[in-house]
Structure formats: C-alpha cells, structure tokens
Amino acid sequence: MSVVREKVRFSSGDTECAAWHYPGFNGGCVIMAGGFAVTKEPGTDPFAERFAGAGxxxxxxxxxxxxxxxxxxxxxxxIRDELADWRAAIGFAATLPGVDPGKLALWGFSLSGGHVLRIAAGDRRVAAAIAQTPNADCQAIVxxxxRHQTPLAMLRLTGLGVLDALGGLFGRPPLLVPLNGEPGSVAFLTTPDAQDTGQxxxxxxxxxxxxxxxxxxxxxxxxxxxxxxxASRIQCPLLVLVCDQDTSALAAPAAAAADRAPRGELVRLPxxxxxxxxxxxxxxxxxxLSFLRRHLLDRPPADPDDTTAGTAAHRPE
Known part of the structure; x- marks a missing residue:
C-alpha cells in the first residue's frame, strides 16, 4: 500500500522529536511509537500505513x-522522558490539519505499549488506546x-549497567548493549521470541x-x-492485544491490565x-482498525471551546 507522509518535528522538553505525519480524512488521529529503542520506521510502518489507508x-x-x-x-x-514525549506528541497531534482533538488515539507495542497504559491512565485528551503486546509489568518480565539467560551474562549486563550509569554522571559516552541476542550473550533480551526481532x-x-x-x-x-x-484509572476505551506464547513481554500481566480497565477489551493471538x-x-x-472505527469515528466532534488540546504549531521539517 502506498500512502503519503511528511517528516515533521515537535518540541518536547528541551529538544525536538521527529515524526512521520500521514494526513487522513476522517478526523481521527493515531499517535504511535516503536518499542524499546525501536525507531518509528521499523516499529510503526506496517500498522501506520494501514491506519492511514483507512483514513x-x-x-x-x-x-x-x-x-x-x-x-x-x-x-x-x-522512561520519564519518553512519557513526556508522548504527552508532547498528543498536544502536537491535536493541531494537525483535519484532526478532531476529541478523536486522538494512542498505539504502542512492547515498552511503548506500557507507555500507552501509563499515559491513557492520566491524560483526558486520549479518546482511545491500543496496547499491543505491552510491557505491563516489567518486574515480571525481568x-x-x-530464565532465558545465563547467570554470567546477567552479571555482565548488570555490571555494564552500573559502569554506564556512573560514566553518565561524568559525561562519558554511553556503553551500548544489543537489544537482543542468543542466551549467554550480553543483550537486553535473550528470550526465544526475541530471536524473531530481525525477521x-x-x-x-x-x-x-x-x-x-x-x-x-x-x-x-x-x-x-x-x-x-x-489500568483501573484508564477511562477511555482500551484495546490490549496479547500473544499467548509471548516470552518477552508476557501475556498474563497485559491481560490482567485489560481486565482492570473499566472499558478494556482483550484480543488474544497465538x-x-x-x-x-x-x-x-x-x-x-x-x-x-475495528476498535478505532468504533471508538473514534462514532464519537461526536470535539467542543471548539475545549482548551485541553496542545497548542504546538504544525511544522514540516
């Protein structure tokens, strides 16, 4: 599917975030970001193109x-900075041409799926939220x-983390670790399905x-x-999509979050x-898409006197 998009930028804290803006025509807007250290193209392209193609x-x-x-x-x-980026993105999205500020939805997967739960619980500008295979409980994930890592590799990762944190205090360059790897290698994830990241x-x-x-x-x-x-604080409709054999983010904590959300819906995939x-x-x-159509397109237009939307200007790069 071929869709039109343009690169835009918006302010967040003391810096700027880059984004792809796909113009739509139905008034709804989906705000998206990739998972842990996953950039917007690999993290959102397959879904963003379909959402944009639907208007x-x-x-x-x-x-x-x-x-x-x-x-x-x-x-x-x-995490604190990424949550701030989501809030800034919501404010910016409300100013995009053709967007109804009352029809803003969030979409994230993995770590960003966890961010979606956190933001939707406290931001009344969010009309609907989709958390796909979210990191709902990182304590359980760790x-x-x-169980899928060797003790020595875990010790090395922890040691690198300490050295990196100390180095950051003195302005040293970060010590980088691969996002995924085989068990026994020093990587953030060595679970069985982490091996599917590239594919x-x-x-x-x-x-x-x-x-x-x-x-x-x-x-x-x-x-x-x-x-x-x-999740019990999320007042907007929430769709949680879990995969039953997920060994990286785990299905059970995410399903529990959907159950606690007052308007939660759960979709399970093998x-x-x-x-x-x-x-x-x-x-x-x-x-x-079915969820977005039901909960965004059937909503009435936003009150033009509502001042809760952000005021950032639409600025192409």
Whole structure:
C-alpha cells in the first residue's frame, strides 16, 4: 500500500522529536511509537500505513535521543522522558490539519505499549488506546527473562549497567548493549521470541539506519516500571492485544491490565511477542482498525471551546 507522509518535528522538553505525519480524512488521529529503542520506521510502518489507508491521520514519532529525534547522549532510554514525549506528541497531534482533538488515539507495542497504559491512565485528551503486546509489568518480565539467560551474562549486563550509569554522571559516552541476542550473550533480551526481532521489524535489513542497541544503564531501572497497575484509572476505551506464547513481554500481566480497565477489551493471538508483525499481522490490524472505527469515528466532534488540546504549531521539517 502506498500512502503519503511528511517528516515533521515537535518540541518536547528541551529538544525536538521527529515524526512521520500521514494526513487522513476522517478526523481521527493515531499517535504511535516503536518499542524499546525501536525507531518509528521499523516499529510503526506496517500498522501506520494501514491506519492511514483507512483514513486516519497518523503521527508516528521517535522518542528523544533515538532515530531522527534530537537529544543527547544518544541511545539513552529514560522512561520519564519518553512519557513526556508522548504527552508532547498528543498536544502536537491535536493541531494537525483535519484532526478532531476529541478523536486522538494512542498505539504502542512492547515498552511503548506500557507507555500507552501509563499515559491513557492520566491524560483526558486520549479518546482511545491500543496496547499491543505491552510491557505491563516489567518486574515480571525481568524475572522471566532471567530464565532465558545465563547467570554470567546477567552479571555482565548488570555490571555494564552500573559502569554506564556512573560514566553518565561524568559525561562519558554511553556503553551500548544489543537489544537482543542468543542466551549467554550480553543483550537486553535473550528470550526465544526475541530471536524473531530481525525477521519481524527489519526483514532484509530494510531499515539499515536503525541502531539496534541502547545504553546499558536501562537494565538497572526496567524492573521498577509497572504501568499495568494503573489500568483501573484508564477511562477511555482500551484495546490490549496479547500473544499467548509471548516470552518477552508476557501475556498474563497485559491481560490482567485489560481486565482492570473499566472499558478494556482483550484480543488474544497465538504466537510470540512479534506475531502481530509476522503471520498474525492481518488479524491484529483488522482488530485494531475495528476498535478505532468504533471508538473514534462514532464519537461526536470535539467542543471548539475545549482548551485541553496542545497548542504546538504544525511544522514540516
């Protein structure tokens, strides 16, 4: 499918985030970002193109310090900053041409799926949210990941994390660790379905500019992030898509989040973490488009006197 898009930028904190803007025609807008250290192209292209083809405006962005976005040091992932980027993206999306500020939806997978749960729980500008194979409980994820790693490799990753965190205090360049690898290698994920990352997100090295590594310090903080615990506060419709054999993000905590959300809906697919990018893609995107149509297109237009939307200007790069 061929869709039109343009590169835009919006302010977030003291830097700028880069994004693809896909113009739509039905008033709804889907705000998207990739998973842990996954840039917007490998992380969102297959779904963004389908959403845009169905008439939705799409804003697919890179978190700060990743991809085309600004910020330094590069490849450093900080949850607090990424959450701020999502809030800035929501404000910017509300100003895009043809977008009804009352019809803003969020879409994220893996770590960004966890961000979707967190943001939707506290931002009333969000009309609907999709969390695809989300990291709903990173404490459980870390425990499970340990079952697929050797003790020595875990110790080395922790040591690198400590060295990287200390080096960051003195302005040293980040110590980078691969996003995935075989058990026994030093990598953030060595689970069975982590081995599908390339096939799912970067087939044939389609995105050679994607740097598949992140600063080691993130390993020290991941287990403290449990966004699914806030699901009961999500007032907008929430679609949680889980894969039953997901060994990277785990299906059970995500399904529990859907159950706690007052307007939660759950879709289950067979397969591992990346199944929605592989043979389960059509089933996943069909369920997500149905959800978006039901909860965005059937909504009344936003009140023109509503002042909760962001005021950032639409600015092509």
């Amino acid at each position: 939705f405006t799409v804003l697919a962005f890179d978190h700060r310090r990743l991809g085309d976005s600004g910020g330094a040091p590069r490849q450093v992932v900080r 425990r499970n990941a340990a 799912a997100l970067n087939p044939g090295n389609r995105y050679p500019q994607w740097q598949q590594a992140a600063a080691a310090r993130f390993a020290l903080w991941l287990g403290f992030y449990r966004p699914g615990r806030r 397969g591992g973490h990346y199944q929605p990018f592989l043979s389960g893609h059509e089933q996943a995107v069909t369920a997500e």
